[in-house]
Amino acid sequence: MYRDPRLLQNIIDAIPLPVGVYVGDNLEITLANNAMIKTWGKGNDVLGKTYLSVVPEIEKQQILDEALGVLKSGTAFHAVAKKVDLVIDGIIKEHYFNYSFIPLFDQDGKVYGVLNTGADITDLQRAKEEVLKSNERLTIAIESSGIGSYEIDLETKKIKTSGNFNAICSIGSETTNDDLIAKLHPEDLQTREKAHKEAVISGKICYEARILNDDGSYRWTKINGKIIKDKDGLAKTIIGIVQDIHEHKEFQDELKKQVANRTNELTRSNSDLMHFASVVSHDLREPLRKIKIFNTLLRNDIEDNINDKSKKYLHKVSQSAQRMENIIEGILTYSTLDKTLQVIETINLNEVIEDIKIDLELIIKEKDAILVTCDLPQIQGAPILINQLFYNLIQNALKFSKADQPPRVVITSSTIVIDGQDCVQIKIKDNGIGIDPKFAEKIFTAFERLHSKNEYEGNGLGLALCRKIAERHHGKITAAGEKDNGAEFTITLPLKQKTETI
Numbered sequence: 001m002y003r004d005p006r007l008l009q010n011i012i013d014a015i016p017l018p019v020g021v022y023v024g025d026n027l028e029i030t031l032a033n034n035a036m037i038k039t040w041g042k043g044n045d046v047l048g049k050t051y052l053s054v055v056p057e058i059e060k061q062q063i064l065d066e067a068l069g070v071l072k073s074g075t076a077f078h079a080v081a082k083k084v085d086l087v088i089d090g091i092i093k094e095h096y097f098n099y100s101f102i103p104l105f106d107q108d109g110k111v112y113g114v115l116n117t118g119a120d121i122t123d124l125q126r127a128k129e130e131v132l133k134s135n136e137r138l139t140i141a142i143e144s145s146g147i148g149s150y151e152i153d154l155e156t157k158k159i160k161t162s163g164n165f166n167a168i169c170s171i172g173s174e175t176t177n178d179d180l181i182a183k184l185h186p187e188d189l190q191t192r193e194k195a196h197k198e199a200v201i202s203g204k205i206c207y208e209a210r211i212l213n214d215d216g217s218y219r220w221t222k223i224n225g226k227i228i229k230d231k232d233g234l235a236k237t238i239i240g241i242v243q244d245i246h247e248h249k250e251f252q253d254e255l256k257k258q259v260a261n262r263t264n265e266l267t268r269s270n271s272d273l274m275h276f277a278s279v280v281s282h283d284l285r286e287p288l289r290k291i292k293i294f295n296t297l298l299r300n301d302i303e304d305n306i307n308d309k310s311k312k313y314l315h316k317v318s319q320s321a322q323r324m325e326n327i328i329e330g331i332l333t334y335s336t337l338d339k340t341l342q343v344i345e346t347i348n349l350n351e352v353i354e355d356i357k358i359d360l361e362l363i364i365k366e367k368d369a370i371l372v373t374c375d376l377p378q379i380q381g382a383p384i385l386i387n388q389l390f391y392n393l394i395q396n397a398l399k400f401s402k403a404d405q406p407p408r409v410v411i412t413s414s415t416i417v418i419d420g421q422d423c424v425q426i427k428i429k430d431n432g433i434g435i436d437p438k439f440a441e442k443i444f445t446a447f448e449r450l451h452s453k454n455e456y457e458g459n460g461l462g463l464a465l466c467r468k469i470a471e472r473h474h475g476k477i478t479a480a481g482e483k484d485n486g487a488e489f490t491i492t493l494p495l496k497q498k499t500e501t502i
Contacts, residue, residue, distance in 0.1 A: 018120070020051075021104070023113035027051035027067055030113070039120065041088035057087050067114050070101040074111045077101045081125055096125035150225075152177050152238040168221060168244050170213050185210035185218055195223075203227045205240060208249075220249040284328055292321045341501040342382030349376035349386075349426075353411065356391050363398050369407040376413050377424050380497045381473050389469040390428075392462040393489050397430035400487070407432060415495075422495045423475070429488040435481035443479060472502050 012019050018036035022029055029046050037044055046054050051067065058064050061084060066077050078100045085092050099118035103111045139162075148165025152158075157177045166172065169183055184192060188209035195207035205225035210218040225240025299306075299314045306314075353373055357364065364371070371394075379386070394409060401407035413426045435443065444467045463479075470477040473493050481487035 018099075018116075018118045020116040021113055022051045022067065022116060023104075025071070027064075027071070027114065029054065036116070036118075039086070039118070041086060055086070057085060057092070061085065067101045067116070070103050070114050071111055074103045074105070076103060081121060094122070095120060096122045148242045150238075150240055150242065154235055154237060165242055168219070168242055169211050183211050185212055192223075199225070199227055200235075203229075205238065208245065219244060219246040221245060285325075288321060288324055288328070292318070292325075295321065342385060344380050344497050344500055344502060345383055346378055347381050347383055347386050348378050349390075349413075349424075352383075352387055352390055353394075355387065356394055359391065360395060360398065363395075367398060367401060367407050369398055369401070369409065372408070372410045374412050376411075376426065377415065377495065379424060379493055379495050381493070382502055385469045385472065389466050389491070392466050393428050393491075396462060397428060397432060397487070400432040401430070402432060402484075405431065416492075418492070423492055424495055426491045426493075427488055428491070429486060431486045433487075434483045434485045435479055435487045436483045437480070440479045440481070444477070473497065 012031060012033040015033055016035055018039045019031075019033045020029060020036045021031035028048065028050055030048075032040075032046055037046060040046065040055050042054050052059060052064055063084065066079070069075075070077050078098075080098050081096055082099070084095045084097050086095055087093075097118045098121055099116065102115040102117070104113040104115055106112045148168045149162045150165050151160040159175060159177050159180065161169075161171070161175065166175075169180065171179065171183065181189070181192070188207075191207050192209055195205050199205040203226060205223065205227070208220060208222050211221050212218050222243045222245045223240065224243075225238045227235050228237040228239060230236050295314060295317050299311075299318075302310075350373075353376065357371060363369070397409045398407050408431045410429045411426065412429075413424055416423050416425050444463050467477050470491060470493065474497065475491065475493035477489060477491050479487060479489050
């Protein structure tokens with residue numbers, strides 16, 4: 001029968017893994033497939049040469065001794081994931097191989113050569129090392145963060161824990177799941193049971209519980225875990241972490257106490273404010289009313305027999321009484337604004353401005369003022385509060401006018417979108433005494449006055465009330481201007497409110 005001498009070579013070349021055959025004491029290469037030649041990286045001319053002459057770097061790595069040992073002993077040698085340095089293109093490159101040296105026997109049972117097979121697992125080995133490094137870094141990160149990790153085998157009930165876990169839970173390195181459950185505060189056992197029942201559906205465990213120490217004290221912890229299932233969907237393992245949140249819990253408790261105390265203080269303060277408003281509205285109004293009445297009666301009674309100085313004094317009393325009445329009304333309005341819910345209605349701002357013009361008709365005529373308005377949209381809000389807002393602003397524009405120039409008030413509007421909500425932006429600009437820019441925010445503070453009460457009447461609450469009303473409608477108000485060159489107030493309000501009351 002004819003045998004093609006190339007048949008064996010063709011078969012060997014077809015094998016994707018490196019294969020070589022070395023014969024005699026010098027390990028002469030009699031066969032090497034393409035994969036082996038490529039692995040050596042020394043070129044194609046290798047047949048007939050010795051194993052050592054082609055790959056001399058194997059001598060210092062005990063690989064040559066391994067091959068010779070197989071030749072002499074007749075016992076195969078197997079290496080797993082062994083590091084091998086090969087010189088390729090003059091450069092030493094690190095590889096990892098699973099390789100074998102297998103003895104070849106002649107018909108008399110004597111070893112005449114060695115079969116060398118191998119598999120380059122460099123990429124796999126490096127991937128494993130990277131995984132190990134990643135796991136190591138993760139472990140270091142977890143340990144340094146103070147978080148403890150655990151793994152529970154649901155079949156054996158055995159648990160693997162980290163050092164941090166043991167420290168947080170006050171347990172030794174050898175423990176069981178039942179031991180851990182016994183460490184929980186009795187009041188938290190139901191919380192744990194509920195969390196584990198929910199985890200059957202979600203696959204995730206999350207709850208907070210107290211760990212009891214041997215001395216009876218406890219520490220708050222947060223437990224997070226994930227249930228790992230097998231291919232049949234059966235729960236096999238729980239992997240998770242535990243965090244020490246005791247200080248966080250204590251901070252929360254202290255914060256709750258402080259909030260409760262502040263709330264009580266605020267409630268008392270609001271109660272005192274309401275009481276004060278009640279006193280103002282009742283106890284102070286009555287004597288003030290009598291002062292005004294008797295001052296008027298006294299002035300009428302002695303008007304014909306009084307000198308100019310006395311008339312001046314009586315006029316001062318009347319002015320002071322009126323100013324006090326304005327202050328009382330302002331305090332009452334400001335202090336009670338947030339106490340009453342107002343029903344939201346649709347408001348025609350054009351009608352609001354026209355009503356204010358009628359209310360301020362006398363001062364408009366007296367100062368020969370000019371009001372220029374534009375078409376304003378409808379908005380949602382509390383009519384009484386919106387009326388108060390624009391009344392105060394227009395009245396201010398008329399009040400703080402220049403002595404030698406008629407007031408001119410211009411009202412303009414535009415529609416803008418803020419955070420996806422349609423809003424109206426209204427500007428009220430005047431030609432009055434203006435505002436120093438550094439006081440543009442200060443003027444909205446309650447009782448803040450930039451001018452003496454002898455120059456301009458007022459209680460210092462008008463603009464503070466305007467801001468309260470704007471914010472209550474989920475809007476805002478700002479001021480701008482220059483000293484001696486007019487002021488401009490910008491009011492931004494939503495066209496629609498999201499609630500039925502404010």
